[in-house]
Amino acid sequence: MTSAAVIPLHSDEARISWAADMPAFPRDQVRPDVLASGARLPRYGDDEWALSLLDHGDSPNSLRVTWSTFPARFRETFRAAGWTMINKGLNPDLINLRNVGLVSHPAPGTAHVVIAQWRLFARWLEHAKPSIESLSEVEDADLRAWATHLRETYAAETTRLQGLVGVTRLYGHSWLIGRDAQIMRPPWLGTGYKRFIGEATRRTENSTPPISSESISTLLTCAIDCIDDFLKTYGNKRNPSLRNREITRITAASITVIAYLTGMRPQEVLSLRTDCLKIVENDTGGIRYEVRGRAFKNVRDDEGRQLTQGRARKQPWLTIEAGARAIRAAAIAAKATDSSGLLFPRLRMRKAVRQGGALTVAVANNRITDFVSHVNAVLAPQTGRKPIDVESEGNITLRRFRRTLAFHIARQPLGEVALGVQYGHLNIVTGQGYAGRSEAGLQGLIDFERMTKVVELLDSLVEEQESGTTVSGPAAARLSSALMRYETDFAGTTWTDKEAKRMRKTPGLQIFDNPNTMVLCVFDAATSRCHAGTSPSSTTRSTPALDNCARSCANIARTDRHIAALREEREGLATEATQVPEPIAARLHQRIADIDQIVHDHKAAA
Numbered sequence: 001m002t003s004a005a006v007i008p009l010h011s012d013e014a015r016i017s018w019a020a021d022m023p024a025f026p027r028d029q030v031r032p033d034v035l036a037s038g039a040r041l042p043r044y045g046d047d048e049w050a051l052s053l054l055d056h057g058d059s060p061n062s063l064r065v066t067w068s069t070f071p072a073r074f075r076e077t078f079r080a081a082g083w084t085m086i087n088k089g090l091n092p093d094l095i096n097l098r099n100v101g102l103v104s105h106p107a108p109g110t111a112h113v114v115i116a117q118w119r120l121f122a123r124w125l126e127h128a129k130p131s132i133e134s135l136s137e138v139e140d141a142d143l144r145a146w147a148t149h150l151r152e153t154y155a156a157e158t159t160r161l162q163g164l165v166g167v168t169r170l171y172g173h174s175w176l177i178g179r180d181a182q183i184m185r186p187p188w189l190g191t192g193y194k195r196f197i198g199e200a201t202r203r204t205e206n207s208t209p210p211i212s213s214e215s216i217s218t219l220l221t222c223a224i225d226c227i228d229d230f231l232k233t234y235g236n237k238r239n240p241s242l243r244n245r246e247i248t249r250i251t252a253a254s255i256t257v258i259a260y261l262t263g264m265r266p267q268e269v270l271s272l273r274t275d276c277l278k279i280v281e282n283d284t285g286g287i288r289y290e291v292r293g294r295a296f297k298n299v300r301d302d303e304g305r306q307l308t309q310g311r312a313r314k315q316p317w318l319t320i321e322a323g324a325r326a327i328r329a330a331a332i333a334a335k336a337t338d339s340s341g342l343l344f345p346r347l348r349m350r351k352a353v354r355q356g357g358a359l360t361v362a363v364a365n366n367r368i369t370d371f372v373s374h375v376n377a378v379l380a381p382q383t384g385r386k387p388i389d390v391e392s393e394g395n396i397t398l399r400r401f402r403r404t405l406a407f408h409i410a411r412q413p414l415g416e417v418a419l420g421v422q423y424g425h426l427n428i429v430t431g432q433g434y435a436g437r438s439e440a441g442l443q444g445l446i447d448f449e450r451m452t453k454v455v456e457l458l459d460s461l462v463e464e465q466e467s468g469t470t471v472s473g474p475a476a477a478r479l480s481s482a483l484m485r486y487e488t489d490f491a492g493t494t495w496t497d498k499e500a501k502r503m504r505k506t507p508g509l510q511i512f513d514n515p516n517t518m519v520l521c522v523f524d525a526a527t528s529r530c531h532a533g534t535s536p537s538s539t540t541r542s543t544p545a546l547d548n549c550a551r552s553c554a555n556i557a558r559t560d561r562h563i564a565a566l567r568e569e570r571e572g573l574a575t576e577a578t579q580v581p582e583p584i585a586a587r588l589h590q591r592i593a594d595i596d597q598i599v600h601d602h603k604a605a606a
Contacts, residue, residue, distance in 0.1 A: 018080055020045025026087055029054050029305070044083060051108040054086070056309035057296070058342060058358035059270045063112040070119055071126040077135050077181045078118050081173040085111055089304070091175035102169065107306035117166025124149060135170075135183040143167065143186050147196040160197045164188055210407035211400055215388045219372065219396065220260060222379040223253040224322050227329045234332055242336040244347055251344060252371035254330035255364055258291075259401040261323040263445075266361045266398040267296045271310060272343040274331040277324055278316070289324040290316035365397045372396055403445070410449035450543065451500040457513050458486045461520075464559050472598075472605040473557040475522035482508045482522060510543070517549045518565045520557040529553040551594070563602050570595045 024042040027035070030053050034041075042049045051063035067079050089104035106114060125132055128149070129142055150163040167186050174182045188196045211219070230250050234240045259269050271294050278290040294310035301307055330343050337345045340357045344364070359367075376387040388396075462483055465471075471479055490503060503509055510523040521544045525531065529550035544555070558566075570592055577588040 018044065018076070018083075024049050024083065024086070025054060029086075031056055044079070049082070051086075051112050054108040054308070056307075057267065057271065059267065059360045060308070061109065061360055061362070063108055065112065065115050071122050073133055074122045074125065074135060077174070077177060077183075078115075078122060078170075080177050080181075081118070081170055082111075082115055084176050085114065085169065085173040088173075088176060090169075090172045093175075094172045102165070102172065103300070103304050103306075105303065105305040106169075107308060110306075113162065114166055114169050117162055118170055120163065121146065121166060121170070134181060135174075136180055138183050140184065140187055143184070144196075147188070151196075151198040157197060161193055164193050164196060208399055208403045209394065210404040211396060212393060213408065214386065215393050215396070216260070216404055216408075218380055218385045218388055219256060219375060221385065222375045222383065223256040223326075223371070225379065225383065226250065226253040227257065227322075227326050230329050230332075231325060235328070240332065240336060242333060247333045247337060247347065248367050249371060249374065250329050250333045251359075252364075252367040254326040254333075255344065255398065256368060256371070256401065257326035258319070258323055258330070259398055260405055261319045261326075262291060262317040263402050263405045264291075264293070264317060265297065265402060266364070267310070268293055269398065270344050270358045270361065270364060271296075272327075273341050274334050274343050275341070276343060277327045279324065287321075289319045289321065291319055291323070291327070292316050361398055365395070368396055368398065406445040406449050410446050411453050447504065448500050451504055454509070454511060455490075455503070457511060458483065458490075458509070461511070461559070462487060464561065469560045470563075470602060470606040471557055471559055472563075472602040473519070474554045475520075475557040476605060478508060478522045478524075479511065479520065479557040482511060485509065512544055512546065514544075514546045514549050515565075516546070517551070518558070518562045518569070519549065520559070520562070521546070521549070521553075521555050522557050524555055527554040529555075558598070558602060560602075563599055566595050566598060 020043065022044045024044050024046065027041070030041060034053050041053070047066060047068050049065040049067075051065060052060045055061075055063070065082065067075055070078050085106065090102055092104075094102070095104055124146065125138070125142075128145065129138075132138060132142070146167065147160075147164060150160040154160050154163070164186070167183070168189065171183050171186055171189075227250065230246075230253075234242070255269060258264065258272075259266070262269075272291070273293075276292050278292060280288040280290060282288065293313055295313040296308075296310040299307045299311045327343065334340075334343050334345055337347060338357070342358045344359045345357050346359050346363065372388055372390065376390070379385075380387045461479075465480075465483055473479075485506070486509060489506065490499075508522070512521040512523060514521055521528075523544050528544060529552060530545040530548040573588045573592050573595075577585045577592070580588070
């Protein structure tokens with residue numbers, strides 16, 4: 001690799017002598033296997049910097065920075081800022097500054113994204129501000145014009161934010177560059193990003209779409225069947241010889257089951273080892289399946305650098321037997337692939353061109369896509385299941401499994417996962433204290449999904465109220481007050497984790513719809529009948545038990561929509577009562593009388 005001619009950044013105030021042959025990366029941050037190989041490391045003046053050399057994980061992505069893609073007039077300032085970001089970090093004066101919220105040393109993947117944002121900004125400057133020759137000439141009005149450009153060009157709030165954060169980091173990583181080349185302090189550092197980003201279409205912060213119930217049911221069941229067939233064939237064989245097609249297929253099936261039934265993040269799944277499973281039997285004969293692995297999110301050293309190799313997780317993930325069998329099948333395929341000890345090693349079909357022995361997320365996603373095609377072409381027809389609608393579902397990727405698990409636990413706790421296991425049960429398994437669900441961040445995701453569901457319900461109730469619906473039931477007054485407070489405090493809010501937490505702490509807004517009993521629950525733990533007999537401090541009392549709804553509960557409210565459903569139920573009961581024996585008919589007539597009383601009370605409340 002040839003070094004480019006580097007334009008010196010002349011300044012009496014510059015604190016670094018920018019030399020083309022100085023190392024681009026700190027040697028102690030480079031992967032040990034790269035250092036051991038004796039490979040040439042990137043120099044400051046090289047046109048390409050391979051940031052993947054800084055990723056110590058088992059499945060690093062290719063992260064290349066090509067400086068020649070930057071406009072020549074700004075290139076060396078951006079190169080110097082990039083070197084400072086990787087080697088020295090953020091200006092110490094900015095680390096604890098309010099409204100900044102940036103870590104000093106971003107992870108390699110984040111650094112790659114930041115530099116990509118710098119390139120967009122540099123190209124925009126070149127075309128929109130052709131008279132500017134140096135970043136030191138950029139003025140406040142120019143940065144405000146950049147913010148306007150982001151608002152007018154990109155619909156997604158996160159994309160707009162990335163563009164502003166990129167400039168913030170450019171300013172924050174230019175502290176070793178002389179003032180004659182530095183960009184000015186961005187105006188949003190004083191006021192925060194929100195007013196510059198603009199209002200986006202209201203939506204939740206997590207834009208990863210969950211997989212539909214129908215699709216995940218077909219995919220998960222077929223994956224479990226595939227794993228069971230594989231274990232029947234190879235489970236008792238020692239060192240079986242497997243074809244690459246068998247390996248890739250069972251790998252995809254296993255990744256699907258493990259990722260979904262544990263709620264692991266993609267990197268956590270792909271870094272698992274073949275000995276990660278521990279089966280524990282308790283004193284009563286119960287079996288617990290523990291999965292040991294590494295955590296990566298927010299794992300940093302004392303200097304704030306991301307530990308890209310991760311850190312052993314203090315608590316195990318828990319899974320059910322299907323997850324344990326998936327790990328066993330994957331381990332058989334892994335040992336037929338190599339001896340690295342990784343549960344999901346990459347195939348050794350050609351000379352390695354990247355570091356790390358595990359599958360990358362991209363390769364894992366490709367295998368999942370191929371497996372979905374196999375499910376639709378072969379497995380679904382064999383079992384009589386409806387094929388996955390790929391066109392409407394979109395690509396099923398590794399990161400969607402975690403979101404889908406949280407989505408269904410929060411919204412369909414009585415729904416079936418597979419093998420007769422309900423989401424409510426899986427919620428308990430993943431939520432047991434030592435499973436560290438909060439450590440994994442899954443509890444926050446589940447809580448966010450639950451709150452999103454509440455928000456959707458409140459929006460619907462506000463519309464019903466505006467259309468003149470009657471509200472009845474013991475909690476009718478509390479429901480009306482809650483809707484008024486919701487409209488006052490939260491109407492038009494863009495839902496982020498912070499806003500969801502604020503709403504969750506707001507008294508009176510914990511409202512749930514129970515279509516099974518045709519009531520609204522204006523939840524108050526102190527008066528709930530569904531948790532009768534549980535300790536007031538029990539964590540189960542934070543939300544209602546909708547499968548144990550009591551008709552005499554003080555938390556019940558109904559709208560015209562619920563009354564319409566009750567009337568429909570009454571018609572069905574009246575017909576059924578004429579066709580069943582007297583003891584059963586008597587119970588049906590009692591239910592009809594109860595409905596008549598509810599309808600009467602609802603009319604009286606109008």
